[in-house]
Amino acid sequence: MRLKICHNTRYDYREPVPYGLQQIRLRPVSSSTQTVHDWSVRIEGGREEVMFHDQHLNLVDLISVDPDAHFVSITCEGEVETRDTAGVVGPHNGPAPLWYFQRQTRLTRPGAGVAALLAPLANTGREPLDTLHALSQLIAGAMPYQTAGTHAATTVEESIATGYGVCQDHAQVFISVARELGFPARYVSGYLMMNDRIDQEASHAWAEAHIEGLGWVGFDVSNCIAPDERYVRIATGLDYREAAPVSGVVFGGGTESMIVSLQVQQ
Missing domain, CATH: 3.10.620.30 (C8orf32 fold)
Structure with missing residues (x-):
């Protein structure tokens, strides 16, 4: 089955954020159960500092929040071909x-x-x-x-x-x-x-x-x-x-709110 995915997570902050770092685990990798044909990660309100594999071979993006940002938006989209292997x-x-x-x-x-x-x-x-x-x-x-x-x-x-x-x-x-x-x-x-x-x-x-x-x-x-x-x-x-898809620390920013939008379709 070929699946198309579009996933957006947006964090809004009541006050400007002086500093923040986030680890993003939102990149699928090809394996015995799936083949990644296309995938992209787009960041607004921040920038990618480095990409690495962690101890579990997860592909991780480390992003920094732009100084004085009022929001961070993370959009992932792509196509993955999956196989039924009975788990x-x-x-x-x-x-x-x-x-x-x-x-x-x-x-x-x-x-x-x-x-x-x-x-x-x-x-x-x-x-x-x-x-x-x-x-x-x-x-x-x-x-x-x-x-x-x-x-x-x-x-x-x-x-x-x-x-x-x-x-x-x-x-x-x-x-x-x-x-x-x-x-x-x-x-x-x-x-x-x-x-x-x-x-x-x-x-x-x-x-x-x-x-x-x-x-x-x-x-x-x-x-x-x-x-x-x-x-x-x-x-x-x-x-x-x-x-966790997103984890990290944000200093300042006051009250934080989060909105998630996710579409998965064949």
Whole structure:
């Protein structure tokens, strides 16, 4: 499937910004599941300082905010050809070893909530793939999708306690439990084309776990499916923070507001 994507994120500041730096992870790379035919990133209110690959091989733009800017606009657009591999991404590559992906972070650190999800899955004798599919279904049942109540800094224990979550929460809870089960696991940010619309509400997130003999395999808890040809992978990390589309610091500027516009279509 060939997908056309146009994604704009605009930050408006009540007062001029004297200084700011942002890391942008919004460039897809070609892989076993996708081929990038065309992609561009356009910045207004700032400029690109350098482009680099991070420790997860994500392609990152480091931009500086123009002195005294009142807004920053980031527009990404291009075309990506995707393939349905039943969620299988394949062998691990990159400088980070597999054991690195079993390390819990501040956002994924397990507690009583993770332990409760882990209990029915431990020592069941299931095949690894069946165990991880069961985990995805368990989380979806315990934490129905709901957009209010969590935010970018919400930990897995906090989201489990609320009893619901969004794709970010679902992915991080899956990652935390999978690591406790002994699987390397990582967070994936990207795009999902919903079949009933062109204008999407937001970018998407899901999880991947590494299974011996298969490699990395994706699990979209929020939609209870394996990622297919409607998905475009952008960045991966140990948690949301390492794969966030935009992150950084801005000094001054007063109140900040953000508007996101995203279109994904065949």
